[in-house]
Amino acid sequence: MAGLNDATDTDTRHPETGTAVDPADQERGPQRRCIVTGTVGPKDGMIRFAVAPDGELVPDLEERLPGRGLWLTAERPLLDKAVARNLFAKAARRAVRVPPDLAIRLTALLERRCLDTIGLARRAGQAVAGFEKVREALKGGRVGRPGTPPGLLLEARDGSADQRGKLQALAPALPVVDLFDSAALAAALGREHAVHAVVARGKLADGLARDAARLGGLADPDARPSVAGAGPGGRGN
Numbered sequence: 001m002a003g004l005n006d007a008t009d010t011d012t013r014h015p016e017t018g019t020a021v022d023p024a025d026q027e028r029g030p031q032r033r034c035i036v037t038g039t040v041g042p043k044d045g046m047i048r049f050a051v052a053p054d055g056e057l058v059p060d061l062e063e064r065l066p067g068r069g070l071w072l073t074a075e076r077p078l079l080d081k082a083v084a085r086n087l088f089a090k091a092a093r094r095a096v097r098v099p100p101d102l103a104i105r106l107t108a109l110l111e112r113r114c115l116d117t118i119g120l121a122r123r124a125g126q127a128v129a130g131f132e133k134v135r136e137a138l139k140g141g142r143v144g145r146p147g148t149p150p151g152l153l154l155e156a157r158d159g160s161a162d163q164r165g166k167l168q169a170l171a172p173a174l175p176v177v178d179l180f181d182s183a184a185l186a187a188a189l190g191r192e193h194a195v196h197a198v199v200a201r202g203k204l205a206d207g208l209a210r211d212a213a214r215l216g217g218l219a220d221p222d223a224r225p226s227v228a229g230a231g232p233g234g235r236g237n
Contacts, residue, residue, distance in 0.1 A: 032071040035091040036078045044210050046071045047106070047218075049088065056097045057088050059106050061113060061211075068092075074214035079103055103218065110215040115180070117208045118154065118188040121199045127154075129189045129197040131163055138170040143200035150174055150198045151205030156182035159195035167196060177212045179219070 032043040043063075049072065050058050050065040060069065070091050072082055079102070082088055089096040099105060121127035125144045128137055134153070137143045143150050150171060155164050155178040168176065186194040199205045 032069075034073040034078070035070055035087050036072060036082050039073075041073065043071065045074055045213065045217075047074050047214060051088075051092050051094065051096055054097075055095050057099065057102065059102075059109060061109060074217040076103065076218050079106070079218060107215060107218055110211055110218065111180075113211045114177075114208060114215060115184060115188040117204055117211065118185070118197070118199070119190070121204045121208070122189050124204065126200040126202060126204055127189065127197055129154075129185075129191055129194045131167070131196050134167055134196045134198045135170065137198050138167060138174070143198055148200040148202070151201030152177055152199040152209055154178075154180075154185060154197040154199065156180065156185050156195040158182055163196065175209055177208065179212055179215055 030042055030044075031040050032046050032048075033040045034046065048060040048063045048065075048069040050060045050067050050069060052058050057070075058065065063069070070088055072078060083098055083102060086096075088098055118127065122129075126148065128134060128143055137150060138153075141150070142148050151174075153167065153171065153174045153176045155167075155176055157178050158181045164178075168174075180188075182193060182195050185197060186192060188194075189197060199208060
């Protein structure tokens with residue numbers, strides 16, 4: 001039975017650079033080769049694509065679809081270059097139909113994944129929101145249950161810069177995700193309003209950090225991502 005991408009793996013040259021590629025190693029281990037740059041790097045910073053039986057290019061954020069994956073470094077200029085130069089088809093060695101709104105679809109999928117993960121963390125008791133609760137969690141070095149240190153700080157991009165600075169000063173080494181506005185964060189956290197939140201260290205925080213980094217790299221620099229409309233800015237919550 002044919003897989004999602006039934007192309008063979010006999011080609012040993014990168015479609016853009018002409019450098020040698022070992023097909024047997026393309027999807028083994030923690031590193032992958034970018035179809036645009038030809039460089040090999042951690043797959044955490046890349047997006048996997050697959051080709052559906054009808055020839056349409058499909059983002060595979062779960063990295064589970066069958067067939068040989070087409071990996072792309074999660075940077076908007078590289079995505080644009082891959083589309084403009086037909087590099088997905090060259091890498092797949094077959095006709096590939098790229099959706100005209102691929103960049104919009106991809107960022108929307110990543111936005112949804114990030115916000116869904118925030119919601120999961122809240123329901124699992126691994127996230128707290130509100131300036132005072134976040135401040136206490138950072139000062140105490142834990143989120144919710146004992147032994148659960150903070151893993152990520154979430155800041156609404158339309159929130160108070162002063163309050164953000166105060167919280168970040170309590171944990172300057174803690175990664176910060178600031179891709180969403182207060183309305184989007186509030187919806188994910190099940191609150192009427194949310195500007196500040198913190199997620200406990202663990203698998204959910206790790207997954208959120210990876211998806212947020214990929215989303216930040218792929219987002220249009222002139223239009224920061226937002227699932228919900230802009231909420232009231234400057235409020236500490």
